[in-house]
Amino acid sequence: MITIEREISALKEYADHLKSLSDIDKHSRFGYTPSDYVIDQLIMKIVNNPNDHVLFRSSEPSGETTGWGHMAKDGSSYELAVSVDSKHQRKGIGSRLIGEMLIWAKFHNINEVYMHCIESNKVIQHLALKHNLITRERGYGERTAALEIPEPSWFEKNAKFWKDQNNILDEYTELNRRMTHLMFGKHTNT
Numbered sequence: 454m455i456t457i458e459r460e461i462s463a464l465k466e467y468a469d470h471l472k473s474l475s476d477i478d479k480h481s482r483f484g485y486t487p488s489d490y491v492i493d494q495l496i497m498k499i500v501n502n503p504n505d506h507v508l509f510r511s512s513e514p515s516g517e518t519t520g521w522g523h524m525a526k527d528g529s530s531y532e533l534a535v536s537v538d539s540k541h542q543r544k545g546i547g548s549r550l551i552g553e554m555l556i557w558a559k560f561h562n563i564n565e566v567y568m569h570c571i572e573s574n575k576v577i578q579h580l581a582l583k584h585n586l587i588t589r590e591r592g593y594g595e596r597t598a599a600l601e602i603p604e605p606s607w608f609e610k611n612a613k614f615w616k617d618q619n620n621i622l623d624e625y626t627e628l629n630r631r632m633t634h635l636m637f638g639k640h641t642n643t
């Protein structure tokens with residue numbers, strides 16, 4: 454399941470995830486190997502400019518977090534970044550996170566998104582191409598993958614409508630559960 458995180462408490466988990474990446478994955482994600490201090494500085498940027506960042510969390514049905522997508526506003530574009538916990542890589546999670554970020558961009562009138570890919574990272578280059586991002590060499594062993602965001606298709610609008618309906622239903626069910634608990638003072642999962 455992929456959810457958008459707006460709670461400040463999610464930032465600590467995001468920071469812990471980034472710090473726990475292997476040095477190779479950190480290098481692939483950032484283009485260098487940041488220290489924990491530098492990762493904390495990145496998180497502080499999100500805290501200070503929450504409207505310029507959107508975080509996507511991927512989790513298992515058990516609730517275990519498996520990976521994160523991060524969209525950071527840069528003028529009229531957004532920079533995308535994605536990272537998946539090593540034990541959950543190659544299960545399709547990175548691809549789903551990129552897909553969800555692109556759908557979000559389509560429904561928020563974003564003109565363009567881009568992603569930095571280091572030359573040796575063939576997996577992210579493959580995923581960029583799979584999602585129609587066009588990669589260009591930038592020199593110094595780096596590529597940029599960019600996409601001008603088209604209008605959402607009829608199919609995507611329809612899928613979003615049903616997803617929104619399901620979210621409303623889930624929220625209503627949760628509200629109902631809490632009200633029952635308040636009125637009758639007991640826990641219920643129904």
Ligand SMILES: CC(C)(COP(=O)(O)OP(=O)(O)OC[C@H]1O[C@@H](n2cnc3c(N)ncnc32)[C@H](O)[C@@H]1OP(=O)(O)O)[C@@H](O)C(=O)NCCC(=O)NCCS
Pocket residue numbers: 477478479481482483533534535536537538541542543544545546547548549568569570574575576577579580583
């Ligand atoms: C890059 C990363 C996000 C990919 O996540 P993932 O969940 O493992 O990726 P997925 O399982 O969704 O997809 C992997 C794809 O790469 C393909 N692949 C695997 N090895 C490959 C290789 N050597 N060359 C090309 N493609 C390869 C797989 O076949 C799969 O393709 P498919 O979706 O068409 O079947 C993950 O490896 C990661 O977190 N890396 C460290 C951080 C990083 O590099 N981030 C990207 C820069 S922001």
